[in-house]
Amino acid sequence: MKTINFPMLLLACLVILMFVGCGVAIALRNVWLIVLFILLGFALMGFGISLKRKKK
Template sequence: MMKNFNIPMLLLAILVIIMFFLVGLAIAFRNIWLISLFTILGFGVMGYGLSLKRKRG
């Protein structure tokens, strides 16, 4: 049983995971600017995805 995947939402979820992975990488490099940038981008993309999901019902 293969369900139909929502490809745009899957890509958004993967993008959020990549952003928070990059936060960890920025922490390893001890770069506060990249930590801030990727944290804000990660939460922004996650919020955008949640708002899209809420609009679709």
């Protein structure tokens, strides 16, 4: 069985939390928080994908 890659797991959880935060911002109807959480979510996702490509 493979070992768990904890840094990538934490990064994936952080990306999920950014999009959950975006949902909360939508519920609060705050445009600035919506934009902030979407940008942070996609930036972290891009960072994770670039780390994965470097690893291979």
